[in-house]
Amino acid sequence: MATEPSAIAEQKAEAAEAKPLRADAQRNRDRLVEVAASVFAERGIDASLEEIARRAGVGIGTLYRHFPTREHLVEVVYRREVEALCAAAGELAQKHPSDVALEQWMQRFVDYIATKRGLATSLRILLSTNSTLFSDTSGRVSQALRQLVEAAVADGTIRGDVDASDVLHALSGIYSAPDTPEWRGRSRRLVKLLMDGLRFGAVKTR
Amino acid sequence: MATEPSAIAEQKAEAAEAKPLRADAQRNRDRLVEVAASVFAERGIDASLEEIARRAGVGIGTLYRHFPTREHLVEVVYRREVEALCAAAGELAQKHPSDVALEQWMQRFVDYIATKRGLATSLRILLSTNSTLFSDTSGRVSQALRQLVEAAVADGTIRGDVDASDVLHALSGIYSAPDTPEWRGRSRRLVKLLMDGLRFGAVKTR
DNA sequence: CACTAAAGCGGAGGCGCCTCCGTTTATTAC
DNA sequence: GTAATAAACGGAGGCGCCTCCGCTTTAGTG
Numbered sequence: 001m002a003t004e005p006s007a008i009a010e011q012k013a014e015a016a017e018a019k020p021l022r023a024d025a026q027r028n029r030d031r032l033v034e035v036a037a038s039v040f041a042e043r044g045i046d047a048s049l050e051e052i053a054r055r056a057g058v059g060i061g062t063l064y065r066h067f068p069t070r071e072h073l074v075e076v077v078y079r080r081e082v083e084a085l086c087a088a089a090g091e092l093a094q095k096h097p098s099d100v101a102l103e104q105w106m107q108r109f110v111d112y113i114a115t116k117r118g119l120a121t122s123l124r125i126l127l128s129t130n131s132t133l134f135s136d137t138s139g140r141v142s143q144a145l146r147q148l149v150e151a152a153v154a155d156g157t158i159r160g161d162v163d164a165s166d167v168l169h170a171l172s173g174i175y176s177a178p179d180t181p182e183w184r185g186r187s188r189r190l191v192k193l194l195m196d197g198l199r200f201g202a203v204k205t206r
Numbered sequence: 207m208a209t210e211p212s213a214i215a216e217q218k219a220e221a222a223e224a225k226p227l228r229a230d231a232q233r234n235r236d237r238l239v240e241v242a243a244s245v246f247a248e249r250g251i252d253a254s255l256e257e258i259a260r261r262a263g264v265g266i267g268t269l270y271r272h273f274p275t276r277e278h279l280v281e282v283v284y285r286r287e288v289e290a291l292c293a294a295a296g297e298l299a300q301k302h303p304s305d306v307a308l309e310q311w312m313q314r315f316v317d318y319i320a321t322k323r324g325l326a327t328s329l330r331i332l333l334s335t336n337s338t339l340f341s342d343t344s345g346r347v348s349q350a351l352r353q354l355v356e357a358a359v360a361d362g363t364i365r366g367d368v369d370a371s372d373v374l375h376a377l378s379g380i381y382s383a384p385d386t387p388e389w390r391g392r393s394r395r396l397v398k399l400l401m402d403g404l405r406f407g408a409v410k411t412r
Numbered sequence: 413c414a415c416t417a418a419a420g421c422g423g424a425g426g427c428g429c430c431t432c433c434g435t436t437t438a439t440t441a442c
Numbered sequence: 443g444t445a446a447t448a449a450a451c452g453g454a455g456g457c458g459c460c461t462c463c464g465c466t467t468t469a470g471t472g
Contacts, residue, residue, distance in 0.1 A: 022438055022449060048428060059452030064430065125331060228419060228468060254458060265422025270460065 029066050031056045037077045041115055045074060045122040071126060075133060078123075082137045085112050089144035099157035099199060102148040106171065106191045109141075113174055114184055142168055152198075159201025170194050235272050237262045243283045247321055251280060251328040277332060281339060284329075288343045291318050295350035305363035305405060308354040312377065312397045315347075319380055320390055348374060358404075365407025376400050 021029065035056040039047045049070060053063040067073035088108055092101040116123060127134045146164035153160050171194070174187040227235065241262040245253045255276060259269040273279035294314055298307040322329060333340045352370035359366050377400070380393040 024438065025450060028451085049430090050428060053452090060428095060430080061432085061452050062450075065450075068430095070429090121335075129327075230467070231420060234421085255460090256458065259422090266460080267422050267462085268420075271420075274460095276459090 025066075028056070028058050028062055032058065032063055032066060032073070033076055033080060036073055037081065040074070040077060040119070045119045049073070071130075074122075074126060075130065078126075078133070079137065081112070082140055085109065086140050086144040089148055093148060093151060097157060098148065098152040098155055099195070099202075102152050102158070102198075103191065103195045105144070105148055106167075106194070107188060109171070110174055110184070110187045110191060113187075117183075156202055158195075158198035161201065162198065167194070167198075231272075234262070234264050234268055238264065238269055238272060238279070239282055239286060242279055243287065246280070246283060246325070251325045255279070277336075280328075280332060281336065284332075284339070285343065287318070288346055291315065292346050292350040295354055299354060299357060303363060304354065304358040304361055305401070305408075308358050308364070308404075309397065309401045311350070311354055312373075312400070313394060315377070316380055316390070316393045316397060319393075323389075362408055364401075364404035367407065368404065373400070373404075 032052065036052050039052050039055065043051075049063055050060050052073075053060045056063075063073075067076070085108065089101075089105050092105050095101070096104065142164060145168060149158070149162070149164045149167055152158040153162070171191075173190055238258065242258050245258050245261065249257075255269055256266050258279075259266045262269075269279075273282070291314065295307075295311050298310050301307070302310065348370060351374060355364070355368070355370045355373055358364040359368070377397075379396055
């Protein structure tokens with residue numbers, strides 16, 4: 001029972017999928033996604049697929065079998081990154097007081113957006129072409145934020161008269177004037193400012 | 207004065223441009239646009255640029271000098287086609303009674319939309335990327351339609367209680383269910399139906 | 413005409429995309 | 443263990459993209 005094959009197979013699968021891939025196939029697929037993430041980050045979304053295959057140590061044919069188009073690959077990478085961002089919410093919530101968790105998560109959100117600079121146009125096309133992708137991921141992100149905000153409101157570390165959508169709205173400034181060199185700094189200050197506002201209210205009303 | 211060089215140069219230019227191209231360059235450019243229009247129409251917007259150069263009898267380098275990106279070329283072709291469509295309004299107005307001119311122009315509009323089937327996605331991306339292109343061309347088209355409608359209203363061949371935007375609105379049905387085989391026929395019938403409605407009113411209210 | 417500078421031409425070459433199919437490997441059955 | 447077979451691999455090859463630069467043509471000038 002302990003070494004039952006199907007249990008091992010299921011252990012492998014990140015999300016339940018139709019067919020359990022052969023071990024080598026799963027390995028290559030994972031590798032490709034991982035490498036693609038870093039190549040896209042460093043070279044932009046138009047990076048050479050052949051370079052990705054090369055760096056992953058597989059043939060170009062293997063890449064194409066797993067991801068028939070560039071968009072397929074980009075989508076998987078993008079979903080994985082959103083996933084990781086959202087998962088960080090839970091981890092931060094465990095390790096830190098809830099107001100600190102919220103702040104750190106927002107800073108991480110800024111970092112995440114930063115890596116998407118330059119990918120903006122292609123990503124916008126992808127998101128407008130694939131509306132499921134858009135609603136899935138934006139839903140996930142705002143859910144993660146909601147979780148953090150509600151926890152912080154609940155234990156009184158931030159003021160109680162705001163909710164997640166207010167905070168998201170306040171964060172929307174980080175989408176503007178994207179390509180300027182000061183963008184990163186400004187955005188980090190914006191988050192601090194926002195946190196001060198949130199904490200200030202908490203002290204006052206308690 | 208009759209053979210003054212600058213006069214000849216200006217004669218060549220379709221629209222006043224910064225630099226009067228050398229004769230051979232102008233010839234090649236015109237040729238490329240013309241060939242590109244038919245190749246795009248027959249192979250779709252992703253047609254090979256090398257084929258276009260080949261068919262135009264120029265080197266690929268020449269194509270790229272005139273049109274640094276595919277989008278540049280597509281844009282010029284698109285503008286030229288919209289131009290031709292709008293110019294047809296004036297010609298039809300001269301040759302036919304104004305209600306007939308209006309009807310024929312609308313049928314031609316249907317034909318024009320028909321050639322854009324399949325190009326839909328790429329064209330939509332281009333139009334959303336390049337907002338000037340969108341506003342320019344849609345402005346031109348509705349202006350042409352307005353001219354025809356107003357003339358027909360003025361001489362009483364169609365009813366007087368409609369304007370160009372009503373007609374455009376009524377035509378919007380031709381954008382829907384685009385890829386079905388009956389689309390063409392349905393759209394032509396829609397135009398006839400619309401014209402009958404417009405003429406009917408004219409008889410009644412006069 | 414002849415001459416010259418500037419403008420234009422064109423295609424080789426390097427790279428990326430994607431498909432196709434002969435070879436290799438994991439898995440299953442015995 | 444071995445055999446059989448389905449799954450997966452990988453890279454050659456064909457095509458398109460785009461740049462670069464040596465060659466050709468044009469448009470002026472005397």
